[in-house]
Amino acid sequence: MHPLAEKYLRKSALPTMFCPGCGNGIILNAMVRVADKIGADGFSYVSGIGCSSWLPVMIKADVLHTLHGRAVAAATGLKLAQPGRRVVVFTGDGDCLGIGGNHLIHAARRNIDLTVIMINNHIYGMTGGQASPTTPLKAVTKTTPYGSDEPPFDACTLTTAAGASFTARETSSHPRRLAKTLERAILHTGFSFLEVMTPCPVQAGRNIYGNGDPVFLFKEFAARAVNNPDESSVSGCFRTGILHCESGKPAYSDSKSKMS
Amino acid sequence: MPAHPDILVLQGNEACAEGALLAECGFFAGYPITPATEIAEVMAARLPEAGGIFIQMEDELASVNAMIGAAWGGLKPMTATSGPGFCLMQEGIGYACVTQTPGVIVNVMRGGPSTGQPTLSSQQDVYQARYGSHGDYEIIVLAPSSAQECLDLTIRAFNLAERFLTPVVILMDEIVGHTRERVELPALPCIVRRVTPPKNHDYKPYEPEEANGGVPYRADFGEGYAILVDGQLHNVMGDRVGHLSGPSAACVKRIHEKIQRNLREIEDVVCNIPDDTARIVVSYGSVSRCAQRAVKEAQAGGVRAGHVRLRTLFPFPDAFFASLATRFKNAAFIVPEMNTGKICREVQRATLRPVRSLPKAGGEMHTPAEILAAIGGA
Numbered sequence: 127m128h129p130l131a132e133k134y135l136r137k138s139a140l141p142t143m144f145c146p147g148c149g150n151g152i153i154l155n156a157m158v159r160v161a162d163k164i165g166a167d168g169f170s171y172v173s174g175i176g177c178s179s180w181l182p183v184m185i186k187a188d189v190l191h192t193l194h195g196r197a198v199a200a201a202t203g204l205k206l207a208q209p210g211r212r213v214v215v216f217t218g219d220g221d222c223l224g225i226g227g228n229h230l231i232h233a234a235r236r237n238i239d240l241t242v243i244m245i246n247n248h249i250y251g252m253t254g255g256q257a258s259p260t261t262p263l264k265a266v267t268k269t270t271p272y273g274s275d276e277p278p279f280d281a282c283t284l285t286t287a288a289g290a291s292f293t294a295r296e297t298s299s300h301p302r303r304l305a306k307t308l309e310r311a312i313l314h315t316g317f318s319f320l321e322v323m324t325p326c327p328v329q330a331g332r333n334i335y336g337n338g339d340p341v342f343l344f345k346e347f348a349a350r351a352v353n354n355p356d357e358s359s360v361s362g363c364f365r366t367g368i369l370h371c372e373s374g375k376p377a378y379s380d381s382k383s384k385m386s
Numbered sequence: 387m388p389a390h391p392d393i394l395v396l397q398g399n400e401a402c403a404e405g406a407l408l409a410e411c412g413f414f415a416g417y418p419i420t421p422a423t424e425i426a427e428v429m430a431a432r433l434p435e436a437g438g439i440f441i442q443m444e445d446e447l448a449s450v451n452a453m454i455g456a457a458w459g460g461l462k463p464m465t466a467t468s469g470p471g472f473c474l475m476q477e478g479i480g481y482a483c484v485t486q487t488p489g490v491i492v493n494v495m496r497g498g499p500s501t502g503q504p505t506l507s508s509q510q511d512v513y514q515a516r517y518g519s520h521g522d523y524e525i526i527v528l529a530p531s532s533a534q535e536c537l538d539l540t541i542r543a544f545n546l547a548e549r550f551l552t553p554v555v556i557l558m559d560e561i562v563g564h565t566r567e568r569v570e571l572p573a574l575p576c577i578v579r580r581v582t583p584p585k586n587h588d589y590k591p592y593e594p595e596e597a598n599g600g601v602p603y604r605a606d607f608g609e610g611y612a613i614l615v616d617g618q619l620h621n622v623m624g625d626r627v628g629h630l631s632g633p634s635a636a637c638v639k640r641i642h643e644k645i646q647r648n649l650r651e652i653e654d655v656v657c658n659i660p661d662d663t664a665r666i667v668v669s670y671g672s673v674s675r676c677a678q679r680a681v682k683e684a685q686a687g688g689v690r691a692g693h694v695r696l697r698t699l700f701p702f703p704d705a706f707f708a709s710l711a712t713r714f715k716n717a718a719f720i721v722p723e724m725n726t727g728k729i730c731r732e733v734q735r736a737t738l739r740p741v742r743s744l745p746k747a748g749g750e751m752h753t754p755a756e757i758l759a760a761i762g763g764a
């Protein structure tokens with residue numbers, strides 16, 4: 127076992143339940159490396175329900191694996207109780223934007239000092255491949271057999287508009303950049319939102335991208351990630367990097383602890 | 387300075403908030419709803435002064451989940467709501483039960499279903515308080531019937547939550563919540579805190595500890611124990627076992643047993659039953675006030691009537707009622723309630739005797755005369 131895995135992973139939760147070709151392991155890897163660099167003792171993790179929400183369960187730390195959609199609300203309570211600790215939320219596109227959408231925008235509005243990592247695979251994977259709030263228009267899924275007729279959310283635009291002081295997007299195809307941006311997000315004071323685009327070869331691959339091969343999908347995600355805002359309007363492409371960063375905006379948890 | 391600083395005139399809702407402050411509540415998350423809002427208003431003003439945290443959340447789902455997060459952060463948390471909000475909290479209550487998260491949830495009952503009667507009283511939520519979340523679980527439900535009891539039972543609710551690592555529901559009703567009356571602040575209230583694991587203890591977060599009455603020890607986040615809290619059924623370390631039959635059954639058994647083996651500590655019944663009682667009125671909440679009066683008048687008129695007032699509704703005091711049924715072989719049980727008849731079923735189940743239900747719908751409490759008529763003459 128890799129020394130970092132030996133040190134930081136919860137062995138009783140291994141092997142992971144992720145399917146072959148899933149990008150979640152890469153994100154777990156990035157998280158562990160960042161925690162190791164910053165000081166893993168100071169971290170608590172909160173998650174909801176779905177594939178991505180199992181990710182922190184594999185980390186040997188204090189972990190609150192909550193109800194579907196409620197991770198950000200529970201994290202709000204935990205952060206206010208322990209303002210000195212870093213609280214990192216793992217969530218997915220369905221968990222965060224569907225059932226948990228209200229908690230997300232209100233946490234962003236408060237600019238509470240949480241880091242929310244939303245793993246976007248464009249599908250409800252754990253339940254077998256149903257359309258999510260980020261499923262592309264016209265995509266065929268188990269619940270959109272005639273093609274989705276709903277436009278998807280842009281989660282970074284949404285959270286920026288709601289008041290988040292840091293929003294960023296990366297992919298699991300770029301592990302080093304992902305770790306760098308993740309570190310920035312965690313070190314940011316205030317609500318930081320990081321969307322990680324990642325392929326779900328089993329549930330989204332064939333239907334949404336026309337190919338379930340993980341190697342194809344990782345290359346495809348790498349190709350679709352663009353830095354230039356102009357290119358992101360090209361269909362299927364998405365902008366990566368830090369999209370919004372406002373330093374000095376008061377963080378909610380700070381004002382609360384000052385009051386008491 | 388008032389002559390008696392420890393004697394106040396308070397609404398039940400205000401008294402509930404005072405009780406929470408005395409019980410060292412450190413976190414309140416809530417959402418405005420009639421007729422419970424005053425609790426949040428008092429907590430918003432007073433909790434920060436006491437070093438605690440108040441937050442108004444975006445809805446009741448968020449409130450109950452923020453409460454759960456704060457509990458694992460080491461604070462004693464609370465929320466307060468009414469029927470529709472209590473509906474939204476049910477999934478969080480189930481999560482708190484299975485993860486053994488302490489917290490106090492107040493439901494100031496109004497008439498339902500749905501939006502129902504925001505400004506009028508009811509006792510319609512008694513089964514929701516006990517069975518509202520899905521799956522098998524035990525929960526503690528308390529029912530105060532005066533402003534004084536709103537204060538006293540709120541302190542008790544925090545103590546029971548911390549003692550048994552479970553959510554505790556305080557079922558108030560609009561009448562109790564909004565009646566303003568004399569409240570005496572206790573000089574030295576007994577305050578309980580969750581029991582932390584002893585030093586060098588091989589800590590298993592969900593292991594029933596004999597030395598603690600079958601209740602686990604509780605460390606908070608940030609103490610280095612790498613605690614895993616999971617809503618999926620789990621083993622004593624928190625690892626998921628929901629796919630395994632035996633370990634799943636053991637998980638459900640643990641959350642039942644810690645309550646069931648400590649029933650005597652939780653039970654709270656106030657009795658006025660003379661030796662030769664022939665009619666026993668069973669009541670809880672605001673209706674108890676009229677029941678008390680009716681029984682007193684019946685007794686004064688020479689009727690052999692008695693009164694049982696439940697301050698802990700659940701776990702239901704089965705053994706107590708079984709012994710009553712044995713002791714008063716011919717006594718009739720009468721249960722006045724501001725609903726279509728709910729706790730009367732519990733009384734019937736526990737006594738195995740015919741029980742007369744005295745339901746009342748519409749939002750008004752029974753009058754003493756109505757209960758007196760049901761008790762009947764000598």
